[in-house]
Every structure is written in structure tokens, then in C-alpha cells.
Amino acid sequence: MQDVTSPVQLLTAISIALVRHLEESEDVERIVANLKINREKYIDLLVQEVINNVWLDAQFAFPPRILMTPDEVKNKALQILKKKISRDKRLYISKQDRASL
Amino acid sequence: MRFHVFKFRPSSHSEDYTLIATYANEEDAMSVAKKLFEMLEDMERNIDSYDTDWSPDDAHVSIDGRRVIFNVYTAGYLSDVRALLEKVAEPQSLECYENYQSLTISMVVPKDLSVEAAMVVCQNEEAEAIRWLVKNCGQPKIVDEKNMRIFRWDYCGDEIYDYDEGILRLGDLQFEVHKYKNWSVNERD
Numbered sequence: 001m002q003d004v005t006s007p008v009q010l011l012t013a014i015s016i017a018l019v020r021h022l023e024e025s026e027d028v029e030r031i032v033a034n035l036k037i038n039r040e041k042y043i044d045l046l047v048q049e050v051i052n053n054v055w056l057d058a059q060f061a062f063p064p065r066i067l068m069t070p071d072e073v074k075n076k077a078l079q080i081l082k083k084k085i086s087r088d089k090r091l092y093i094s095k096q097d098r099a100s101l
Numbered sequence: 102m103r104f105h106v107f108k109f110r111p112s113s114h115s116e117d118y119t120l121i122a123t124y125a126n127e128e129d130a131m132s133v134a135k136k137l138f139e140m141l142e143d144m145e146r147n148i149d150s151y152d153t154d155w156s157p158d159d160a161h162v163s164i165d166g167r168r169v170i171f172n173v174y175t176a177g178y179l180s181d182v183r184a185l186l187e188k189v190a191e192p193q194s195l196e197c198y199e200n201y202q203s204l205t206i207s208m209v210v211p212k213d214l215s216v217e218a219a220m221v222v223c224q225n226e227e228a229e230a231i232r233w234l235v236k237n238c239g240q241p242k243i244v245d246e247k248n249m250r251i252f253r254w255d256y257c258g259d260e261i262y263d264y265d266e267g268i269l270r271l272g273d274l275q276f277e278v279h280k281y282k283n284w285s286v287n288e289r290d
Contacts, residue, residue, distance in 0.1 A: 035188055035189060035190075036189065036190040037187070037188060037191050042188060045187055045188055046184070048184075049180050049181075052180050053152060053180070083150050084184075087143070087150045087151070087181075088188075090143055090147070091140055091185070092136075092188075092189075
């Protein structure tokens with residue numbers, strides 16, 4: 001996060017990190033198997049959700065008013081992503097399939 | 102990669118929000134609505150997993166053909182719902198309204214008068230109102246009864262009618278419906 005100097009750059013960097021994380025996730029495959037949208041679209045929507053949640057924090061991660069550091073915002077985004085994936089696993093993967101994982 | 106911020110950014114005050122998602126077929130709409138109910142149940146058990154300021158008990162879900170309608174009073178905390186509406190099946194459209202209204206706006210004119218002629222012979226305010234309604238709701242349904250004609254427009258969208266004041270807010274125009282005996286506004290069924 002050292003090269004990031006503005007909220008837009010920070011949100012872009014977070015988006016890229018989230019996409020990377022999701023592209024390696026096996027959970028995404030299992031979730032998408034039960035949806036009518038494709039993997040790319042699912043990842044896109046999930047990243048949007050997380051970005052909406054940290055948008056305001058990113059605005060205050062730079063001077064003149066710093067409430068959270070860029071790294072803290074990124075970590076928060078990753079935590080939110082985990083919560084959202086857990087939510088989607090509960091919603092879109094049947095109990096039986098979840099139990100067999 | 103694209104991201105959209107501000108779409109449903111929570112605000113400092115609450116409003117009655119309505120999300121309307123239209124799908125390719127009724128089957129998709131049914132499966133989305135079913136998932137929405139499941140999500141509301143999940144919210145009750147795992148409230149911390151959701152970004153919300155409302156209780157699942159206060160939310161309303163309904164289906165109207167290919168449309169799924171979600172309604173709740175919130176300061177804009179709708180991201181979980183919106184995500185579900187877009188994930189379970191891809192909607193053809195997804196609209197968000199504040200204080201959603203579904204109205205029938207009627208105007209009585211002499212029989213045989215066309216919409217265009219009405220704009221010429223009526224008062225300026227009325228003509229402006231007709232122009233706005235035609236632009237935003239399309240040509241009116243025309244009902245002929247004895248010696249009169251009724252123009253009827255169906256409107257769905259953000260709040261435009263103030264029931265207390267009897268005023269229609271049509272763009273910049275504040276149309277005082279209560280001053281005109283030939284105009285009426287009713288909620289659609």
C-alpha cells in the first residue's frame with residue numbers, strides 16, 4: 001500500500017487484491033455452481049459489495065484527515081470479504097453440500 | 102474491473118425504499134424471491150454478517166409476474182439485498198425508488214378532445230402537467246363516458262404526490278391538483 005496516494009488508487013488496489021483472492025477461492029466455484037450468473041460476474045458483484053462498505057474509510061485514509069491507514073482499510077476490506085463469502089456459502093450452498101466439504 | 106460506489110450509500114436519514122428487479126421469466130423471479138426469504142431468515146440468525154439498519158421482520162418481499170419487489174424502511178442499507186437480486190439470476194432491470202408510489206392520475210375533459218388539443222385549451226399549469234405526464238408515463242388511456250372523456254396515466258416510481266397537500270411534483274412544476282375539479286390522483290391496486 002506504500003505507493004497508494006489517493007482514495008481512488010487505494011480502492012483500485014483493494015479491488016485488485018480482492019479479485020486475486022476470489023480467483024483462487026474454491027468457495028467461489030461452489031457458490032457459483034448454484035447461481036445463474038457466471039464466475040466473473042459473481043466476483044465483480046462481490047467486489048462491488050465490499051468496495052461499497054469501505055468507500056468512506058478510503059476517503060479518510062489520506063491527509064488532511066486520516067482516520068484509518070490504507071493498510072487498515074485493506075485489512076477491513078478482506079475481513080468484510082470473508083464475512084460476505086460465509087454469508088453466500090450459507091445462502092447458496094445447501095446444508096448437505098456444506099457438510100460434505 | 103469496475104466498481105460502483107455511492108449506489109446505495111447509507112445516508113443520515115431513513116426513507117421507504119423499494120427495489121424492483123425484473124427477470125427474464127417467472128421461474129427466475131420465483132427462485133430469487135425464495136432466496137430473499139431465506140436471506141431474511143439467515144439475517145435473524147447471523148445479523149452481524151449483514152450491513153443493515155433494519156430488522157428482517159420489517160422487510161416486505163412480493164412477486165408480480167417476472168418482477169420481484171422488495172420494500173423496507175432504511176437509511177440506504179440495501180447492499181446485501183441488491184447483491185442477492187443480481188446474483189441468483191441476472192435481472193433485466195433493477196430499479197431503486199425512495200418512497201415508491203404507484204398512482205393513477207386522471208383528468209376529465211370534454212368528449213372528443215385530443216391530448217394535444219387539451220394542452221392548447223387548458224390553463225398553462227394543466228398543459229405543463231399533461232406535457233410532463235406524456236413525457237414520463239406515455240400517452241394516457243382514454244375512456245369516453247357520456248359527454249366527457251377521461252385521460253388516465255399510470256405512474257410508478259419515486260414519490261411525486263403529496264397526499265396531505267394535494268400537490269403533484271412534476272419536475273419543476275408544483276401542480277396543485279386539489280384546485281382543479283377535473284383532476285384526481287388515486288393509488289393503484
